[in-house]
Amino acid sequence: xxxxxxxxxxxxxxxxxxxxxxxxxxxxxxxxxxxxxxxxxxxxxxxxxxxxxxxxxxxxxxxxxxxxxxxxxxxxxxxx
Numbered sequence: 872x873x874x875x876x877x878x879x880x881x882x883x884x885x886x887x888x889x890x891x892x893x894x895x896x897x898x899x900x901x902x903x904x905x906x907x908x909x910x911x912x913x914x915x916x917x918x919x920x921x922x923x924x925x926x927x928x929x930x931x932x933x934x935x936x937x938x939x940x941x942x943x944x945x946x947x948x949x950x951x
Contacts, residue, residue, distance in 0.1 A: 898923070
């Protein structure tokens with residue numbers, strides 16, 4: 872810890888929260904650029920935003936498959 876002991880004080884916590892806010896706002900900006908237009912790229916490189924976009928799309932696909940499986944299961948039980 873910057874204050875010299877193992878327990879963070881209020882200033883350490885405040886600095887960590889502000890750093891997290893800055894990183895989240897930067898990531899939000901990168902995601903906005905990627906979702907608005909696929910052909911626009913920016914500097915610095917946008918690898919983290921692209922990875923998050925891929926993760927979100929694959930999670931949405933998995934949720935859609937789970938929904939279709941649930942509907943199929945309901946239909947199979949009704950048809951039986």
